[in-house]
Amino acid sequence: MDKLDVAVVGATGLAGQQFLASLVDHPWFRVVRLAASERSAGKTLREALTDRAGAFHWYAGGTLAPALASLPVEDAAAMATDGLACVFSAVESEPAKSLEPLYAREVPVISTASAFRYEPDVPILIPPVNAAHAGLLEVQRRRRGWKGYVTPIPNCTTTGLAIVLAPLAEAFGLRAVAMTSMQACSGAGRSPGVAALDIVDNVIPFISGEEEKVERETAKILGRLAGEAIVPHGARVSCTCTRVPVLEGHTETAFIGLERKASLGDVRAALEGFGRGGPASGLPSAPERWIQFQDDPYRPQPRLDRDAGGGMITTVGRLREDPVLENGVKLVLVSHNTKMGAARGAILVAELLRERGQLG
Amino acid sequence: MDKLDVAVVGATGLAGQQFLASLVDHPWFRVVRLAASERSAGKTLREALTDRAGAFHWYAGGTLAPALASLPVEDAAAMATDGLACVFSAVESEPAKSLEPLYAREVPVISTASAFRYEPDVPILIPPVNAAHAGLLEVQRRRRGWKGYVTPIPNCTTTGLAIVLAPLAEAFGLRAVAMTSMQACSGAGRSPGVAALDIVDNVIPFISGEEEKVERETAKILGRLAGEAIVPHGARVSCTCTRVPVLEGHTETAFIGLERKASLGDVRAALEGFGRGGPASGLPSAPERWIQFQDDPYRPQPRLDRDAGGGMITTVGRLREDPVLENGVKLVLVSHNTKMGAARGAILVAELLRERGQLG
């Protein structure tokens, strides 16, 4: 199969760079166009990432592929979409509001921004969890009169939680979740991101807007597509989101109340079996399994577990009974916030849509 | 008033040093005797803390007072108690089992060790919370035929939680708590303590035995002294205890279900008014207030709030309604684990007992 041409918008930022790093050697997609703010337009990517002091601002690990480095950066507001199979958007939420519809008139837009997540004709896709919600994109196309569509991935803190809750909701019913996150600094990006003076030897117990996002997105992702709308899941979700001195990998503790009593063995089996043979299993970015279980009581740890399956596996451990919630269990999970929770998760969505015939 | 003579056992360890640092210039107590393991016996404290390379192992901040530095360290198993008003014990739980009764036959022992916490005739005192439980010490004396008694303080993770739950339990009734702790490295002591290789850029989601301690101790502390026993509080308490790269100060998120519906304003008022005019208020180590409330949504932070009131104040913030638990509220607290949660908390207990006529 010939590779499909794609563009990355917001290519100079941290999330955009992660798209570029993840799309090098992708079997289905080839990056042919880059865009960013007007300030970078007209430079090559290498020039745009090099400052006056000679420092090279590449943060996505490894080395920037030379072919990408010499691509010109276009002005995002003026980028043409002809010939593109899709646009990967890594811009901030505010510019996304105007830029993403611009592209979506012509081609699919897969986005890490939150701008469209809460609109009724927009699904929030996590391929192993709610692939069927992709049907809503056709409603979006029709209603808005677009050739493409906008399909955002969730907030990086939602992703791991929704992946862990999905098999429990399916197997035992889900009634309530009280989640505390210990989030990595990379989740805040780099401009300015988290200051060393704020986080070294410290915990910051608040991330503006984060808790509402996780609560709302989890209900939507676990919801049911009924006709032309998603009926949110009825479980009560309550979060406290904190920042800790960790570079990558969100850790979350969850107290979970189920509809039906389940043994710890049954819960573990449901987690470990999640998504086997499902619609997302064979995709190029799919890991061997979606959830791995750690018997070691000192795991999962973000530094040791974040890179499991190339950052696409959610690791669960410390499964215990919980006396506070009815039919309660409690556990700890680690999810890679800038891989499965960002660029690589968005690429997985593009792969799913391609497989379903909705892209390219 | 003449000062009372006291001894510190386990004086060379981290907790013991904190006793020494906190008792310098104490208005009521004067350290006249030190003890540690046989290995240190016969040296002065200064010699015992200096290794062959010339490094001086003093970890309690400030400078070791010269008068203490030149005191001899005795063998804990052979230390005489004559003339002492009490013994502060900072030994590990295993040696505490045999050492503490040895002293308690003659004099009161106030301990940071867990060895006796769960025995029926032993209270776990937090002066602003359960001063009345001190009555149980007379039962202990009588039953065991000791002139003194053993009175342990709680685990450092329990302390802040119990202080926050106490006014809520009293004002609104307490039904359930789901707590996640993000604990400082100092809680693990120094031998070996937490290794840098384990905790830098990481979270460790398990602390052996900690969750059971917090669950059990909280119920006992909030319980009711009825006759010659404490009836544990009936609230369901469920914990996940983790370690984060923070030096001092435990952060805890709590989802709390109350018996009766309470507005956030009422909850805050109960917290801020806690312990005013109570039996512990005028003690030398008592802070101006027991709980301080932070309006700043980014607080409490362990680095910024741990030292409030000399480490004796528990700081609370992020008070919100919680949809998961009935009559639910959620909040974040920070408590200084090696001050209110350790040596200084134990000294506060000694002060309370002195005031009640049970010591010296």
Added chain:
Amino acid sequence: MDKLDVAVVGATGLAGQQFLASLVDHPWFRVVRLAASERSAGKTLREALTDRAGAFHWYAGGTLAPALASLPVEDAAAMATDGLACVFSAVESEPAKSLEPLYAREVPVISTASAFRYEPDVPILIPPVNAAHAGLLEVQRRRRGWKGYVTPIPNCTTTGLAIVLAPLAEAFGLRAVAMTSMQACSGAGRSPGVAALDIVDNVIPFISGEEEKVERETAKILGRLAGEAIVPHGARVSCTCTRVPVLEGHTETAFIGLERKASLGDVRAALEGFGRGGPASGLPSAPERWIQFQDDPYRPQPRLDRDAGGGMITTVGRLREDPVLENGVKLVLVSHNTKMGAARGAILVAELLRERGQLG
């Protein structure tokens, strides 16, 4: 004595806040006027430091004094100087170029900015090192026709080094220094400062412009006031400046070549005796001694030694012979970059100038 009225310009930034924290209860000076950029003008300081989310941006430790919190913040470009004994300037170097002369026409300006450090009629004062250079300020007044003057303190990395070199230069002559700094994150300020993503689990081996500053300033500070100019010291100074994951306190290793052979005992005696009875010794902000020597081979450490003498003492340790430089010795020093190296060091300069009759 009545207190002298002073202003703090750049009052909302990190360095400005440190001036405010250090001037609370100062025996000689009273802050009566605050200024910052136009953006903050017209607000009270409390309002200017509180963002829309309710977060309070106070970073100087302790609590902002209520009397200061309610002072209005003026536009720095329009601040009147009438009635002021001096202005403490904590603005960035670029605005300092225009703002500081504005004030200096009327009153003395003591500044942490580098804008004027390298001008021939401007001394860089460290009171225990080169108090006599203050004479140059009268030259500056006369030449520029100002009633006041601008007197900057050195870069925070220069301060500790110059304090340690001064007694060695005086006692044994100084030929050469090869210095490597391991600098704290607070040296970079907060806007944006050092990003957690850059420094956690890392060292950054470059700080733009820093090495040139230290090399140039050290020679000027150790130089000799001859007539109307300072003759720089002839020692060769070579630096490599790095940033490490430390919050406060710069650590520096120095390989030092002396003019005359000196025993380690003589070197230590020179360091420990430094500044005793000198012109800066009795000033309100002067510590008990300027340099303290640590025998413990594992010291000085920034976390343990930075706050010695309220952050005004430079701590030296690990004194050894060095075989590379002629008459060589090597050592390690720790200096508090935001106390002696910033606001409190500038206040010390104001005290010296007051004592000399050049201020107020």
Added chain:
Amino acid sequence: MDKLDVAVVGATGLAGQQFLASLVDHPWFRVVRLAASERSAGKTLREALTDRAGAFHWYAGGTLAPALASLPVEDAAAMATDGLACVFSAVESEPAKSLEPLYAREVPVISTASAFRYEPDVPILIPPVNAAHAGLLEVQRRRRGWKGYVTPIPNCTTTGLAIVLAPLAEAFGLRAVAMTSMQACSGAGRSPGVAALDIVDNVIPFISGEEEKVERETAKILGRLAGEAIVPHGARVSCTCTRVPVLEGHTETAFIGLERKASLGDVRAALEGFGRGGPASGLPSAPERWIQFQDDPYRPQPRLDRDAGGGMITTVGRLREDPVLENGVKLVLVSHNTKMGAARGAILVAELLRERGQLG
């Protein structure tokens, strides 16, 4: 070619685990025997690494290969050497004194321990630097009457420095070096290793014995094999070794005095060309180049550069002229202390010896 059978002694420790991780899929060597202290003997490796709480103490990254996990751990003092091509020794220096000769009577021992480094018939090999010193091993065999020999690698802090100095010594002559190291925590191992309480927000300016090792080993490694002994290089080497809050990767600043004046361009060319086509170039563990040069002034950084070439490349940057030393240059280097500086560096030595016909 059939693979050669090898043993790893000290297999349960951090360094031993790194041997195991590095030898998985090695094209020439196959681990067939493991040994450790008596305490682990008789267990499988998996059992020896699992503690009572169920925690699995594997620290070398990735996953322990199942074939290795089920190997029995033997008592190091009783391990047979028959059939082995060599023994990789990762034990501490004290046990190495008796264990390594035991094995060396029969087979070559390649060791990370310092026990034999300073004996006259023992080379300290870094294959790209001093492959010719391997000739001394035949002298050792003959003098001691052993069939094998002991060949230790240098201290991990020496390795990067020697690699950078070697091409400069060869091209321009080397007169003097003043080096300051900022060493990673992994260099201290794990038992107990560096405590979080000591290093978070801190620098420790002393590592016992380290400076003497680096000074002595560098002279020996850069020396000349003359007849049956190595004549140490005459350059003066002076070090200050510190520990910083970094997990892996030693950073070193060096002020270097050359015999002959060299331009920065010439110095860089010498560094970049180092070892090309030399005897170590084609070995399985050899990276593409031994030294990589970074133009970005903010590099090298340990977190970004330590893993270059699988941890086998030394990264150099910040090359500048130095005014302190005659014909002086200064630079910063990063070297991976637990890869090129430990197990993988030792495996590289084994490869060299195999290639030279001195092993297997």
